[in-house]
Amino acid sequence: MRDLTNEILELIRRTSSSLPPDVEKRLKESIEKEEPGSAARGALETIMKNIELSRTNSTPICQDTGTPIFQVHYPVGWSTIQLKKQIRAAMEQATKKSYMRPNAVDAVYDKNTGNNLGGDDFPYIHFEETESEELTIELMLKGGGCENVGRQYSLPDNTLGAGRDLAGVRKVVLDAVQKAQGKGCAPGVLGVSIGGDRGSSYIKSKEVLLSEMGTRNSDPKLAELEERLTSESNEMGIGPMGFGGKTTVLDTKIIGLSRLPASYFVSVSYMCWAYRRRKMTVKGEEVTYD
Amino acid sequence: MKQLTTPISDEAIRDLKVGDSVALSGIMVTGRDAAHKWMIETFIKKTRAPQGEDMQVYEELKKLLNGSVIYHCGPVVAGLDTKEYKFIAAGPTTSIREEPYQADVMKHFNVKGVIGKGGMGPKTLKGCEETPGVYFHAIGGAASFLAQTVVKVHGVFKMDFGVPEAMWVIEVKDFPVVVTMDSHGGSQHSVIDDASKKVLDDLLEKPY
Numbered sequence: 001m002r003d004l005t006n007e008i009l010e011l012i013r014r015t016s017s018s019l020p021p022d023v024e025k026r027l028k029e030s031i032e033k034e035e036p037g038s039a040a041r042g043a044l045e046t047i048m049k050n051i052e053l054s055r056t057n058s059t060p061i062c063q064d065t066g067t068p069i070f071q072v073h074y075p076v077g078w079s080t081i082q083l084k085k086q087i088r089a090a091m092e093q094a095t096k097k098s099y100m101r102p103n104a105v106d107a108v109y110d111k112n113t114g115n116n117l118g119g120d121d122f123p124y125i126h127f128e129e130t131e132s133e134e135l136t137i138e139l140m141l142k143g144g145g146c147e148n149v150g151r152q153y154s155l156p157d158n159t160l161g162a163g164r165d166l167a168g169v170r171k172v173v174l175d176a177v178q179k180a181q182g183k184g185c186a187p188g189v190l191g192v193s194i195g196g197d198r199g200s201s202y203i204k205s206k207e208v209l210l211s212e213m214g215t216r217n218s219d220p221k222l223a224e225l226e227e228r229l230t231s232e233s234n235e236m237g238i239g240p241m242g243f244g245g246k247t248t249v250l251d252t253k254i255i256g257l258s259r260l261p262a263s264y265f266v267s268v269s270y271m272c273w274a275y276r277r278r279k280m281t282v283k284g285e286e287v288t289y290d
Numbered sequence: 291m292k293q294l295t296t297p298i299s300d301e302a303i304r305d306l307k308v309g310d311s312v313a314l315s316g317i318m319v320t321g322r323d324a325a326h327k328w329m330i331e332t333f334i335k336k337t338r339a340p341q342g343e344d345m346q347v348y349e350e351l352k353k354l355l356n357g358s359v360i361y362h363c364g365p366v367v368a369g370l371d372t373k374e375y376k377f378i379a380a381g382p383t384t385s386i387r388e389e390p391y392q393a394d395v396m397k398h399f400n401v402k403g404v405i406g407k408g409g410m411g412p413k414t415l416k417g418c419e420e421t422p423g424v425y426f427h428a429i430g431g432a433a434s435f436l437a438q439t440v441v442k443v444h445g446v447f448k449m450d451f452g453v454p455e456a457m458w459v460i461e462v463k464d465f466p467v468v469v470t471m472d473s474h475g476g477s478q479h480s481v482i483d484d485a486s487k488k489v490l491d492d493l494l495e496k497p498y
Contacts, residue, residue: 017434039468042311043429046466050435054379063366063379063433063454098378101366102453110324112452145384145407145430160494167498178490181483183384183408185430232493236486241407241430243468244482274431 001082007280007287008090008137009097014289015139015278016065016099018055022213023250023275027051030187030240030247040245047240047273058099062185062274064143065100068116068123069206071138073130080127087137091116091123126203135282138210146184146272151176152202155264164264166225169194169254170232176268177233177249182242185272189213190229190252193267195259205269208255210277217254226252240273250275291466297357298402303422306469308476312426313464317444318359318405319351322383324455325448326391334398347447354459355399359426362388362406364454365437375443377460379433382407385425393417409470409479418473425471427478439465 027047034041054061070087074080094100095116104118105111116123153172155164160175162168173192180188193205216223229252239245250273259265279290294302296316306312321329331338333348340348366379385392385406392404392414402423404414407430418424428436444459451457470478 039309039311042466042468046429046432046435050429050432053438054434057434059434059437060366060379061433062431063364063381063437064383065366065379098366098368101364101379105452112454114452143431148384165498170498171494174490174493178486181408181479181486182430183386185407235493236489238482238486241427242409242479242482243427243470244478244485272431 001079003086004083004282004287005086005089005093007282008087009093011137011139011278011280011289012068012090012094013058013097013099015141015276016060016094017058018278019051019061019274020277020290024051026213026250027187027273030250033246034240038245039241039243040239040247043240043243044247060099060101061276062143062272063101064145065103066141066143066276067103067147068100069140069142070123070125071207071210072125072127073132073136074127075130075133075135078135083127084125087123087125088117133283136279138277138279140206140210141276142206143185143272143274146188146270149176149180149184150202150205150267150269151179152198152265152267155266166221169266170225170229172266173229173252173268174232176270177238178236180270181238182240184270185274186238186242187240187247187250187273189250189271189275190233191269191271192229192252192254193257194254195257196265197260197263198265200257201265201267202269204255204257205267208253209269209271209275211253213251215253219256222254222256226254296359296402298359299357300422303402303424303473306424306472307474308469308472308478310469312467312469314359314405314426314467315463315465316358317354317459317461318361319354320361320363320365320456320458320460322362322364322455323387324451325457326388326395328448329395330391334394350447351457352399355401357400357402359403359405360395360401361460362404365458366433367443367453367458370453375446377437377440377443380437380440381431381433382428384408385410389413393420396421396423405467409477415471415475415477418471419475422473424469424473426467427470428465428467436465439463
């Protein structure tokens with residue numbers, strides 16, 4: 001099996017230092033919505049300068065290089081044991097090269113491992129076998145500030161008057177946005193999953209963030225709710241960094257899961273404006289990056 | 291945009307109001323969770339006995355922090371092997387985690403400003419009135435840009451906390467911030483929180 005350590009290192013470099021074009025475009029468009037001279041507009045202008053500088057110098061967009069979340073789709077015959085070793089080796093090298101900050105802290109003994117390798121769970125890697133001949137590795141870096149403002153609700157939620165239906169989902173998501181204020185480094189992107197158990201619900205609310213900006217759910221009911229949540233979130237006036245302003249949420253993505261008859265979870269993962277996600281594809285000898 | 295250089299006087303602090311944009315210059319010190327907990331326990335509440343070089347570091351910090359600024363930041367730093375440190379990425383981290391400690395640290399060391407993101411709570415706001423000091427909000431995530439304002443890394447304390455948690459002594463030039471909590475009891479964060487809550491309550495009343 002081919003050794004992809006260097007190619008994965010390049011994936012990490014790109015993810016940490018070069019924001020995807022669709023995210024950059026959406027941020028740029030939002031500048032015009034904010035008042036000239038306002039703190040909100042100033043924040044967005046600084047953000048745009050930072051995006052350019054990081055890309056030019058291969059330096060991290062944000063010093064919190066976050067939880068590395070890998071999604072690997074591998075063709076029949078590839079070894080996940082080998083792939084995991086290569087991902088971990090690449091992560092260690094990326095840390096040495098300052099593409100990543102040492103970010104794995106032992107939660108019991110409070111020691112930073114210094115190389116971004118924690119136990120078996122850090123970095124987080126999800127493997128899925130595919131019938132395709134292409135190997136794809138997607139990487140998302142999700143910082144702690146936005147991770148901390150994520151929320152999970154068990155419906156019905158009586159304080160919000162949220163029942164077990166899409167009307168209830170809407171209410172709890174809006175509540176999560178209001179509670180987040182600017183703390184998740186607004187303007188953010190919402191990943192929402194409906195159903196599942198507590199664990200799968202949170203995982204899927206992050207996986208749904210791997211799709212491009214503006215990707216709508218194929219179910220028209222959910223697509224409509226996605227649009228509505230983005231627009232209603234922006235009515236709250238929280239604005240970039242919570243300075244006040246028109247741009248609080250850039251996009252919303254919803255996924256519907258199966259649930260137990262007894263449970264109805266809604267999980268909201270908040271992704272900061274530094275929405276770092278990149279993908280590499282290996283086809284035969286060729287390796288390409290999105 | 292106002293220009294301020296550390297050490298900052300009480301008069302200059304009282305002059306600042308919520309919403310002011312400021313370009314900060316001079317020497318400041320980074321500190322986040324481990325550093326604040328350590329300062330409180332070892333030197334302020336004294337529930338933990340000083341160990342190793344703690345007392346020497348304390349004497350240095352008293353000089354450095356007097357009239358200066360604490361920056362809530364866990365940077366990416368190059369040159370760790372050679373100790374020729376350079377800040378590569380250095381945006382603010384979430385400040386609210388220091389809410390239990392911040393006011394006491396400000397008062398003890400006469401810290402005139404705290405830089406971070408997301409704002410802080412009532413205890414720190416009261417600390418800002420009493421010290422006096424202010425909360426400066428930096429642009430979260432703008433790490434490469436803000437690292438460029440760090441013109442020199444003078445040194446580092448408490449490297450045993452790990453790179454993000456260590457206390458880095460840095461010199462900055464025109465570091466851009468917005469005052470979101472001032473020394474007169476003003477907080478932009480509570481204003482926005484209250485206003486957005488009103489909108490949320492209206493939205494929750496709307497039929498689906």
